[in-house]
Amino acid sequence: MMNYIWAAILLASVVYACFSGNLASLGDALTESSAEAVEFVIGMCGIMAMWSGLMEIAERTGLINKLSVALLPFTKLLFPRQKDPETLSSIIMSFMANIFGAGNSSTIFALRTMEKLDNENRHSSVASNDMCTFAVVNMAFAPIFPVMAVQIRTDAGSCDPYSTVLPSAVTAVATITVSIIACKYFEKKDKRL
């Protein structure tokens, strides 16, 4: 899937740039993007190593086990067949980081979760149900309080920066609900796993 999307985007960009006269700027943009990606990763390296280090402590001391047992009733709803405490706690940490508005940390927990789910999936080339559910639900999660939006609105000179807080909450609830329903529906339709 990614093969086609990626190839189509790049080919379409080149073809269109030929006609629109943007070929030179496209060339610049393409060479710059690799550098941009490297800079981005370097920026994330530190926080990634930090969380991995802290999580290693939490895992080896058994803290994670305790946490996931406590939250089992909730995770059972979304991941009924998931038993591994480390995977479950990694999922929970990712959701929690999202809710608290720590986006970067959430990404790091999400990547850990995906690695663990990939091991359970025996590195199959087809995604497991848990992978799909986790990815879709984690994407739907939004910060409980949109600190960033309020900040941007204040900076832009809004007379009521909080006016988007309630709409954001309504949108988040709707998105999460629809995402979970869609996931469970597709899961039932596609019985391969």
Place this chain on the structure above:
Amino acid sequence: MTAFFSLLSAAFIPVMSAMIILYGLLKKAPVYDYFIAGAKDGLKTALEILPFLIGIFLAVNGLTASGILNLIYEIFSPVLSFFDIPAQLLPLMFLRAVSGSGSLIILQDILESTGPDSYAGRAACVMSGGCETVIYVLALYFGVTKVKEMRHALKGGLIGYFTGIIVSLAVCRFI
């Protein structure tokens, strides 16, 4: 209110760290050694996702620099005006799916041109918060796995994404 919530998000990282380390000490674990071992793994993961990030950044920059996004906006703008949706929101609706930093710049443009308290300005804020960068996130998440076929992850993600857009447009009309 905001002060409280900013404190809450600011406290997330320090409080979590303190709790983990404290628990480790209570268990008499060699917390420093564990931390170093874990940090090593984290750096490995960072390096592993780099190729995927380069791939995504290429595609996103290709889309914007070639001008193809402008073409897409032109095609879709009649649909938007039919539903009485401000045209300024269109770039955000598309770019939000692929690029977090790119869509942030667009959000600031919208707030500047239409004002933060206009319908377009408010809807743009809700949209940016409620819609995840679906394509980017999926490429990243599945990048660390051996998966070639994502099954319903893409469909589900896009459904969530468009739900976010539609609901934010609708809700901002009433609230």
